[in-house]
Structures are given as structure tokens and as C-alpha cells.
Amino acid sequence: MPVIDEAAAGRIFREESGRSVAALIRVFGDIDVAEDAVQEAFAVALRTWPGSGLPPNPGGWITTTARRRAIDRLRRESRERELLSEAAVLAPGGYDDCGMSEEAGPVLDDRLRLIFTCCHPALSTEAQVALTLRLLGGLSTVEVARSFLVAEATMAQRLVRAKHKIKAARIPYRVPEDHELPDRLPPVLAVVYLVYNAELTGPAERGLCSEAIRLARILATLMPDEPEVDGLLALLLLTESRRASRRRPDGSLVLLGEQDRRLWDGALIEEGQAIVRRCLRRDRPGPYQLQAAINAVHADAATFEQTDWSQIVALYDQLLAVAPTPVVALNRAIAIAIGEVQGPCAALALVDELDLDNYHPFHATRADLLQRLGRNSEAAAAYERAAALAPTDAERDFLRLGGRASR
Structure with a gap:
């Protein structure tokens, strides 16, 4: 069993916290209980893993430990019966022997359920995006505030109000029905995009880029007739194709004109451009599709000097018309x-x-x-x-x- 230090445990927290929080919300139907339990589980991991080594399934270990901590807390507070009853309403289908509800709905993923819960119309768009970044991606309040260009204290208040609104309004923890999806989609796409960019601009590697792409692929499978979903996926793939060239070994930034294009990922470019072409054939342009098309033009150029800037400006003209x-x-x-x-x-x-x-x-x-x-x-x-x-x-x-x- 490999030995792990605190830095490695921290990386696992960034990668797994959203998954664990989402799983526990499904069980207990309480965001605060889930968040606190996952934090406690990682505190236990920091004490035990450096000596005992990394477990075979760190994410599963965290979720199981957090679930036990949550149950202990609920027993201490004499609230277990009430909250588990609420959870049964939020996650119909019953519970297995481990206390985890059966998977249900068109997409079998707790984190996607969590996105749609946080992006419920009862919440403001800003609160929807901020809360999902906090819960799904494990971003700190400071980092979420930075994404919105607001003060930390302001964002902290918004997050607390949003969680209280979910609880008070008994917003269900589920993926919407097919007929509800189009109206619920824009804030979800915004969440996925901001999750991706949080890693690009964040102070540390979080695994959020791959998480955002994974969620975008799930959405594309869920909503194959929505061109903006495809547009977002193409945008993320084309942006990701250049990520390895954006920083030097010392961590310093490299501008687009100075990037080594040999480091660009050809497979991601090919996939992203194929999606862009599919979007163009649909002729239903939207902001994500146009941003993806701009990135596709960059990817077409063998050198910076060969970039078709006139085409890029023309695409920005279209983008400004639909997203001024x-x-x-x-x-x-x-x-x-x-x-x-x-x-x-x-x-x-x-x-x-x-x-x-x-x-x-x-x-x-x-x-x-x-x-x-x-x-x-x-x-x-x-x-x-x-x-x-x-x-x-x-x-x-x-x-x-x-x-x-x-x-």
C-alpha cells in the first residue's frame, strides 16, 4: 500500500470532495451535513493516511467515512429519523444495505444531480453557479468570489442564503424531466464552463478541467439535440488542447503567440473541430458554439502569423450580437x-x-x-x-x- 503525504491527500480532496458531497446529499438530503461530514472525513484521512498508506479506493474511503460521521452526528443531534425521511423524498427508490439510495433518472451521476439541484429556478442565476462551484468543485469561498469579481464576505453570504433556500423550498435532488431540461440548461452550462476555468486561473491543480469535460460529455449524451451543449464541449476540448503549452516548467505564463504548437493535442483539436462543424450544420448559433468556432480558427493555424484574424473578428461580431x-x-x-x-x-x-x-x-x-x-x-x-x-x-x-x- 503506497504511503501518502499531506500534499497528496490535499490533491485527493480537490479531486474527490465534489463526488463525496454529492453522494452524501443524495443520502441525507442536507447540504450542510454532507459538507461537514466530508470535511471531517478528510481530516481523518490526513491523520491516518501518512502512516497507514493510501487505500485502494480513496474516494470510496472518504465517502464511506463521511457517511459514518454524518450518521454519528445525526444520532447525537437526535435528527436522524427526520433527515433520513426527508432524504427518502429527495431520492425516491429506497436505500440499500449501505445506506446509499438506488440510482435513478436518465443520468446515473450524483454530481450531475447536484448541478441541477443547485441550478434550480428558485435560485438566482448567480447563486446557482456559485453554489455549484463550491459544492461540486470544492472551490473555496475566496475562489468562488474571484470568479464573480466580488468580495469574499459578499460571496459567503450568498452561498449561505442559497443553501437555506434549497432546504426551505425542499428543492429536489434529481435531474429534471426531459421537458424541463431546455429551461434549466443555461445555468448548468455556465457552471461547467466556470468549473473548467477555475483550474486554468486557480492557484493550484485541482483536476477540475477533466471534471468539467466529463460533465460536458454527460450533458451532450443527455441532450443530443441541444447545439449549445455540443458547443460547450467543443470549446472545452479545444481550450484543453492547448493547456500543456500555456506554462513553462517554472510555472510562468506563455502567450498564445509564443506557444509551442507541437505541444497542442491533435486528438482533442480534431474532436473539437468535428463538433464545431456539426454545430455549423445545425445553423442555430449560440455563445458557446461561437466561442468554440473562434478556438477552432486558432487551432487551424500552423503558426501564430497564419491565424485568420479577420475570421476571428467576424466571429466575435456574431458573438457580441448574441452575448453583448x-x-x-x-x-x-x-x-x-x-x-x-x-x-x-x-x-x-x-x-x-x-x-x-x-x-x-x-x-x-x-x-x-x-x-x-x-x-x-x-x-x-x-x-x-x-x-x-x-x-x-x-x-x-x-x-x-x-x-x-x-x-
Whole structure:
């Protein structure tokens, strides 16, 4: 049996906590009980695994230990009968000898049930996404807050209110019926996309990229006639194809133009582009499909210089029409500048119209454009502002390096 240290146990927590929390919510029907029990189980693991070694099935060990802890807690609080009765309503079908309910519904996955529970229409869209990131992906409140560009205390209050709303409204823990799925889909797609990006921008590896892709594949199987589901899957695959080239061995960032395209995953590119072509044939464009198409154009180019920037800007024009957000407008301006479609002066004018003062890519983009225009002192200040807002050390170091080059 292999010996494990605390760092390895931490990685397992990041990978398995969402699965365990989802399984326990199915059993007990109480989010707080599930979260607390899983935290306690990992605390036990940190005490025992370094000496006894890693169990054959760490995730199963955590779930089993957490279930026992939850039962002990409920017995102590004399609430077991009440909560297990509620759980029977939330997870119809009864319980097996281990206390786990039978699998039911069109998708046999606890985490997907958890996404749809957290994305119930009774909750605001923001609360739906935030709560699922917290429960499914195991993100800290700080990391969820960063995804929404809000303060930690604000996000903590939102998460507590969302959990209370689920409990008070007795929101069922299940995948919706087929006729309910289209209306319930947009926040679920947003969750999966943010789960993927949480690892790209997070301070540590979490296994969330592969988890997001797995969930996107499940959704694509569940909803084969929804082009936006396919669009999201294609977007994640094409983005993932470049992940190995985005950082140097020392952890520093590598811009798109400097990436070694030999490191790009050809199999993921081929699969993603095939899905994009299928979406184009449907002719029902949506935000995820258009973002996937933009990434497909990048993947088509053998070198950065051969990128078809005019096509990318045209796709951003379509994206801005269906999703008129400041972030989309910012990315369109970046494409205009990088591809020399209109030049840095025109791009800067577009960027300066946007209200994104708390978004570090906004300031990083301004810094780059100002530097291109020879306005070095302004560029240095913009780089410093971007670095102050950046979520990771690697991004902060990269931006401060750019700021020093502008001085």
C-alpha cells in the first residue's frame, strides 16, 4: 500500500470532495451535513493516511467515512429519523444495505444531480453557479468570489442564503424531466464552463478541467439535440488542447503567440473541430458554439502569423450580437489589435469604453495597447493595476515583468 503525504491527500480532496458531497446529499438530503461530514472525513484521512498508506479506493474511503460521521452526528443531534425521511423524498427508490439510495433518472451521476439541484429556478442565476462551484468543485469561498469579481464576505453570504433556500423550498435532488431540461440548461452550462476555468486561473491543480469535460460529455449524451451543449464541449476540448503549452516548467505564463504548437493535442483539436462543424450544420448559433468556432480558427493555424484574424473578428461580431457583454467586447478588441485588423489605436478606443475596472485582463489589455502606442508610463501604470488584481502568482509576475519593460 503506497504511503501518502499531506500534499497528496490535499490533491485527493480537490479531486474527490465534489463526488463525496454529492453522494452524501443524495443520502441525507442536507447540504450542510454532507459538507461537514466530508470535511471531517478528510481530516481523518490526513491523520491516518501518512502512516497507514493510501487505500485502494480513496474516494470510496472518504465517502464511506463521511457517511459514518454524518450518521454519528445525526444520532447525537437526535435528527436522524427526520433527515433520513426527508432524504427518502429527495431520492425516491429506497436505500440499500449501505445506506446509499438506488440510482435513478436518465443520468446515473450524483454530481450531475447536484448541478441541477443547485441550478434550480428558485435560485438566482448567480447563486446557482456559485453554489455549484463550491459544492461540486470544492472551490473555496475566496475562489468562488474571484470568479464573480466580488468580495469574499459578499460571496459567503450568498452561498449561505442559497443553501437555506434549497432546504426551505425542499428543492429536489434529481435531474429534471426531459421537458424541463431546455429551461434549466443555461445555468448548468455556465457552471461547467466556470468549473473548467477555475483550474486554468486557480492557484493550484485541482483536476477540475477533466471534471468539467466529463460533465460536458454527460450533458451532450443527455441532450443530443441541444447545439449549445455540443458547443460547450467543443470549446472545452479545444481550450484543453492547448493547456500543456500555456506554462513553462517554472510555472510562468506563455502567450498564445509564443506557444509551442507541437505541444497542442491533435486528438482533442480534431474532436473539437468535428463538433464545431456539426454545430455549423445545425445553423442555430449560440455563445458557446461561437466561442468554440473562434478556438477552432486558432487551432487551424500552423503558426501564430497564419491565424485568420479577420475570421476571428467576424466571429466575435456574431458573438457580441448574441452575448453583448463587456468581456466579449474586450476579447473582440484584443483580436482587432493582435491581428492588426484596425490597429492598436482603434482597439484602445474600444477598450476604454468598457466598464471593467475590477477585471485584470482589461487592464492588461490596456497596458499592451498603450505600450504598442509608445505611451510607456501609462502602460506601466496599467500593468501594475492588472497585477494587483490578478488571481495567481504566475499572472502577477508576468504582468509586473511587462510593467518593468514599459518603464
